[in-house]
Structure formats: structure tokens, C-alpha cells
Amino acid sequence: MKDSHNLGVVGCAHPDRESWARPGDTLDLRLWLRLLTCSRLVENRMRSLMRTQFDTTLPRFDLMAQLADAPRGLKMSELSRRMMVTNGNITGIADQLERDSLVERVKVDSDRRSCLIRLTAKGRQSFRTMSNAYQNRVGETFRQMPSERQQLLFELLEELKASGLADQAPPDGANSPLRN
Incomplete structure (x- = not known):
């Protein structure tokens, strides 16, 4: 329309x-x-x-979503790849989340220059609360469209993704903020 x-x-x-x-x-x-x-x-x-x-911001939520599925944490470079942003962006967001005690940096024994970022207990709880609200808002957004039409749209977008965009996309699920 x-x-x-x-x-x-x-x-x-x-x-x-x-x-x-x-x-x-x-x-x-x-x-x-x-x-x-x-x-x-x-x-x-x-x-x-x-x-x-x-x-909070959507990028902060997105970073927390990546970490929610990685209890041991992720390297900054992996977060950058998954979120399709620069390492500098990830560093800035991680710094903010660390100041709020939502993530922590953990040294990697095998590489003194590297560290992993992982959610703290406070971060996991905060993410669960935000994720539930996020999922509810997504549901509200698409509720006006019948489920058959949603499925059709999903399939059509999958065709588009498979037609040449897939080589530029992160692995399945790697960019999903919908993890609990």
C-alpha cells in the first residue's frame, strides 16, 4: 500500500x-x-x-545475543564477523557493557594478546528479560500478517538469500538476537 x-x-x-x-x-x-x-x-x-x-541500544542487545549462545565467550574478531561490523565497533560496545557489569573479558591461556568476551550472571539475566520483550515485539509486528503469508514471505526471502547473498552472510543463527 x-x-x-x-x-x-x-x-x-x-x-x-x-x-x-x-x-x-x-x-x-x-x-x-x-x-x-x-x-x-x-x-x-x-x-x-x-x-x-x-x-540500551540495539547494537548492545545484538552483542549480548551473540554471547548468549556462547557461555565460554567469543573473541572480539568473531563477534565482529558475526555482527558484520568493525572490531572497533565491537570494542566500544563491549567497553560499555563491561562498565555496566553485563560482560567480562577473560584471558585466553593459549594467546596472551587475546581475550574472550562473555556475559556475566547479571548480563544473562538482563538479556533474558530483553529477549522476551524483543520476541514479543517481533510477534506484534508480524501478527497482522496471517501465518501462511509469513511462511510464504520466509520462503521467498530464503530464495533471495540463497541466490547469491549467502556467501556474504554469517553462518545460520550467527546473527540472530532471538536466543534465550
Whole structure:
């Protein structure tokens, strides 16, 4: 449902990426703009949730999600690869989480220059609380779409991912913030 000149998605009071499409643009460009718009709209909902309910950021939550499945911890380089951001970004986020006692750095015996980042008990509890709220918000976001349509969309996006994007993506599950 799109007003192609001003509002992008009908009912939104601000232009979105999809509104950049012009008459005559190719279907693949219009599809990309729609995917980008939907992704940003959902991401903005999740950012708002993290900010308003937990006074944190989505990147901090994402890093904690990676660590939730790695009780022994992960190296900074592995976190960087999984989250598809620079080592510097990971260092900054880890520093913030460490100041809040949500993660700790653990030396690696075999490599004095390396350390692992892992959740503290406080971090695990905090993540569980945030993760439950996150999953509920995702559910609210997609609840308006019947489950059959969700499954179809999931399958279509899997085709897109498999068609050439997979070589650039992290391993399955490596970028999922939905772990408890």
C-alpha cells in the first residue's frame, strides 16, 4: 500500500526509502526499496523498544545475543564477523557493557594478546528479560500478517538469500538476537 510520491507507506507521516521510487523504475529497484523500508521500519521499532524499556541500544542487545549462545565467550574478531561490523565497533560496545557489569573479558591461556568476551550472571539475566520483550515485539509486528503469508514471505526471502547473498552472510543463527 504505497503513495508513490510523498508518503511511501500509506499511513506513515514521513517519507521512506520506498518513496524514492519513480515511475519507470525497475521492479528489482522497487523491490529493494520496499525491503529496505520494511527492514528499517521493523528495526526502528526494535531500537525504540530497547531505548524506552531498557535504556540500551540495539547494537548492545545484538552483542549480548551473540554471547548468549556462547557461555565460554567469543573473541572480539568473531563477534565482529558475526555482527558484520568493525572490531572497533565491537570494542566500544563491549567497553560499555563491561562498565555496566553485563560482560567480562577473560584471558585466553593459549594467546596472551587475546581475550574472550562473555556475559556475566547479571548480563544473562538482563538479556533474558530483553529477549522476551524483543520476541514479543517481533510477534506484534508480524501478527497482522496471517501465518501462511509469513511462511510464504520466509520462503521467498530464503530464495533471495540463497541466490547469491549467502556467501556474504554469517553462518545460520550467527546473527540472530532471538536466543534465550
